Amino acid sequence: MSSINCEDLAEFAKSQGHKPNSYLNGNRQTPVLTEEFYKNSPEHLQEELARIGMLIRLFLEKTQSEAGKDRPNFPGMFISEAEANSILQAVCCGSVACQEQGLESEEINALKRTISRKKAESLKRGIELRLHTLSELFSLTPFETDVLLIALAPELDGRFAKLYTYLQNDLAKKQLSVGMILDLLCAGLEEKLEAREHFSPSAPLLRNRLISLVGDGADANPPLLSRFVKLDERIAAFLLNSDETDPKIARFSTLVKPVRSFDDLIVPDDQKNCLLEAIKRTIEENARLMFFFYGPSGTGKKLAAEACCKEFKVNLLLADAGAFPKGWESEALSLILREALLQHGAVFLENFDALWGRGAQGQDLDSGLSSIVPGYGTYGSGFSVSDFSRSGFSGSGLSSLVRALDSFRGPVFLSAGQLWEPGSVLKNNTFISCAFPLLAFAERKQLWKLFLQNFENSVGEAELENLAARFKLSGGQIRDAVSTAQGFVASRGQDKAVLTTEDLYRACRNRSSLKLNSLARKINPRRKWRDIVLAAAVKEQLEEICAFVRHKETVYSEWGFDKKLSLGKGLNILFAGPSGTGKTLAAEIIAGEVGLDLYKIDISGIVSKYIGETEKNLKKIFGEAEIGNAILFFDEADALFGKRSEVNDSHDRYANIEVNYLLQQMEEHEGIIILASNYKKNLDDAFLRRLQFAVEFPIPDEASRKEIWIGMFPEKVRIGEDVDFNFLSKFKLTGGNIKNIVLLAAVLAADGSGVIGMKEILRALKREFQKMGKICTPGDFGAYYELVK
Missing domain, CATH: 3.40.50.300 (P-loop containing nucleotide triphosphate hydrolases)
Incomplete structure (x- = not known):
């Protein structure tokens, strides 16, 4: 490794913006910029680094004079006897009289005073000096600021790295070690011991990640003095006037x-x-x-x-x-x-x-x-x-x-x-x-108007009210829903400035129920009123439910009923009746009519044998449903909402806790809950008191059954002329039973003549009776008995 002479360093100083006759050659002229203040932060850094350079020059002069003629030609490759004796003398000399005065000189002190004066004038003029800003932000001492400067120098000019390798007698050491920095900045042993505190984890340099202390890889846990000081990249960028985020x-x-x-x-x-x-x-x-x-x-x-x-x-x-x-x-x-x-x-x-x-x-x-x-x-x-x-x-x-x-x-x-x-x-x-709770109805309506004001659309005042009433969206979700609706329009190749009510409803559903997909099964509402056959009284109740959903926010928010109620602001509905009477179909139709998503809750996925897990699952479902503006549909609800029992053991006590928790959630939930049960009498009376609607789904009468039979066949199906709907409607079957019969008859016809006739329907009816535990008798089937016996 060759040495670095004074001429090399003078040329280096010249490249930094100083005169050749400066701090690195024989002339002791103090390098200063002629202005009385710094025009920018780089000028300040330039002069501060000049001061560091002077410290390095004095350190080199001192070490060279101590080594004398015995300084090796290849430093770092071996240690001579003279160098070893010099080290021993320095280590063994512990008295105050033996300690050197440190690397101080009049020219360095003069430069310090100049820098201080010009820095003060620059700050007075409102000029930002990044090094000063950094010191103020992290309450750095002058010593810690000099540590940053020493670590920054190689980031500005690669020749500093070369100089550092020379100082440490090792080509691989391009950053100064803690020990070398203490030699440069401290006057004696006592000052070095005090300065070690600046490299502790709780000190500003390390606590704020301004520097890191790294080893050379050879020693997994080197002593502090052997660790190298590396300036953090974000801190280096900040000092060089970069404001890009880390x-x-x-x-x-x-x-x-x-x-x-x-x-x-x-x-x-x-x-x-x-x-x-x-x-x-x-x-x-x-x-x-x-x-x-x-x-x-x-x-x-x-x-x-x-x-x-x-x-x-x-x-x-x-x-x-x-x-x-x-x-x-x-x-x-x-x-x-x-x-x-x-x-x-x-x-x-x-x-x-x-x-x-x-x-x-x-x-x-x-x-x-x-x-x-x-x-x-x-x-x-x-x-x-x-x-x-x-x-x-x-x-x-x-x-x-x-x-x-x-x-x-x-x-x-x-x-x-x-x-x-x-x-x-x-x-x-x-x-x-x-x-920051969910927005009230009036605030949601205000936001819809705000986000839609720049669009040519067919959304009138009434539809805005419906959007605000049916979807409890936050401001961010409303903004995103409008953006999503724009995407729907663009996907059809239409003008982005035209939004329809259908686009907005679809966007609201997409934005609102994302997390519920992992907790329940989503039912896409496709059925309409024409797809269900109900008694007039039942249909009237279902239409009242739809009206309740549409006008709920008007009644509560605008008419002030919410101030009369602290709890029970949601809509709890019970659909009771035998299996197959249309309870699930009715829930789907209501969801489609009011424009909300319907989620069918899987009871088996909620109930857990572990104490507290059932309540935790329910809390998650109710919370996501309210935020997601979804209708919760609990089928076979008596399995979860059953009657509380007397407490005879711990199992009874915890079962009752689950029921009590459900009662609490139903009362606090402000969304829509539909319970479906085949056995209304099995539900706890406390649940019934919390219901706004209880709809009974009876087995359809003969006229309704005929309508169901006829409506069950699609238009494309070929029906035999011998099919007697009057005869079929005499059997007391539910819509679910009729659906099963028609589907099996269609399969039998597809496997035969391709026409659904009385033979196929009665054969399918026989199979349905067998499932139900009924016997086909001549009295029931009359002239058609030969087809089912």
């Missing part, structure tokens, strides 16, 4: 420059006034606020945070806590908070409840501390996007995450679905919780 957090964060204000926020006026007053007092008192916004997704929590940040005059860094890599929660949050400081922004932590109880290897976040010290690693292990997602870093506890948020100096916004309280963890922030 790539390591780009996957789960977004920077927003607030443009929307409280005028754009659709929430009650008292809630707006509360937030504005809190912001005003915080600004006046220079205090800190932590906001907790809770409620369903899309209810305006982000918009409220943006409006607050506009008042604070800061940017907003949005981060999705649910997308934090598992096991890296603490690291992710640290980088989020650091980025928010660099961007002069507030932090909005979305899906904060995703962190509750979450931890690595299935552990609770509150169960342990980090297994990796921040900033420590092996050579070249700077956090990359791929490393970030693979690491086994364990969670540091929810309370530790909250304390980290509490230490952040800007506004903090936490967003979750449910209310949460931090307890006594917060020391620096005032905690303000604010609920």
Whole structure:
């Protein structure tokens, strides 16, 4: 390895913008820019690095004079006896008298004073100096600032890396070690020992991930002095005037420059006034606020945070806590908070409840501390996007995450679905919780008008009311539904500016019930009133149910009935009657008439033998149904909504708890629930008291049965002339029985003549009787007995 002479270093200095006769040659002229202030941040960095260069020059002069003639020609390749004796002398000399005065000179002090004066003048003129900004943001000492400069130098010019290899007698060491930095910046042993604290995990440099300490790979756990100081890539970019968000957090964060204000926020006026007053007092008192916004997704929590940040005059860094890599929660949050400081922004932590109880290897976040010290690693292990997602870093506890948020100096916004309280963890922030429930009918209607105002459409005032009434969508969901409807129009090759009611209804259904698909079976409503045969009284009740759904919000919201009721604002319906009388078909028709999705609940998937699991499954279903604007259909409901019994053992007690929980959910649920049961008497009386409608589905009479028989055959089917519908309608069968008979008769006809005649129908009827346990007698079948005996 060849040495670097003064001429090389002088040329290097010249490339940095200084005169050749500067700090790296024999002339002791102090290198300064002629202006009395820095025009920009790079000029300041240039002169600060000139000061670091002077320190390096003095260090080289000192080490060269100590080595003298015995300095090896190939440093780093071997250690001479003279060099070993020099090391022993330095190590063994521990008295104050033996300690050197350090690398100080009048020219360095003069440059320091010049830099300080010009920096003050620049700041006075409003010129941002990134190094000064960084020091202020993270409360860095002059020593820590010099550490950053030393680590930054190779990022600006590769020849610094060459210089560092020379200083450390090793071509592979292109970054300075902690030991070498202490030699450069400290006067003696006592000062070095004190300076080691700046490299502890709790000190600003490592706590804020400004630097990392890495080994060379040969030693898994090298001593502190042998670790190399690597500047974080985002910090280097910031010093070089880059405002691009840290790539390591780009996957789960977004920077927003607030443009929307409280005028754009659709929430009650008292809630707006509360937030504005809190912001005003915080600004006046220079205090800190932590906001907790809770409620369903899309209810305006982000918009409220943006409006607050506009008042604070800061940017907003949005981060999705649910997308934090598992096991890296603490690291992710640290980088989020650091980025928010660099961007002069507030932090909005979305899906904060995703962190509750979450931890690595299935552990609770509150169960342990980090297994990796921040900033420590092996050579070249700077956090990359791929490393970030693979690491086994364990969670540091929810309370530790909250304390980290509490230490952040800007506004903090936490967003979750449910209310949460931090307890006594917060020391620096005032905690303000604010609920964001689903929008009321009037607010939904206002948003529909707002989002549709730029479209030429056939949606009138009445249809807007229907949309707002039937779909309890949040503001974000309404916006997305309009966008989805535009996509439907575009897929048909039509003008995007034209939206129809059908497009909007379809878009609303698509946006609202996504999560229920994993909990229940969706029934696509295709049947109409013409597809069902009902007694006039039954049909009248079903039409009343449809009217209730259409006008529910008008009655509750606009007429004020909601203020009279604290619970029981939903619509609970019972369909009772024998199997096959049209209960499921009626539920499908109602869903189609009111434009809502119908989800049939699988009882077997809900009920669990494990204590508490049934209630947990029910809570999830009811919650998703209300948010998803879906009709819940419980078939064979008596299996779940049965009568409570006397408590004779633990099984009875827990069975009763499930029934009690269902009663509570039915009363609190504001959506639509349809219970279907073959045995109404098996349902608990408490459920019956909570029903708005109880519809009895009797076995159809003879006239209705004839209508069912005739209506069961499609137009394309060939029916024999011998088919006697009057005769067939005499049998007391339900619509379900008739459907089974007609289908089997069609199969028999397809396997034979292709015509459905009386022979095929009676053969199928015989099979249905056998399933029902009935016998075909001559008295019942008369002249047709020969076909069924």
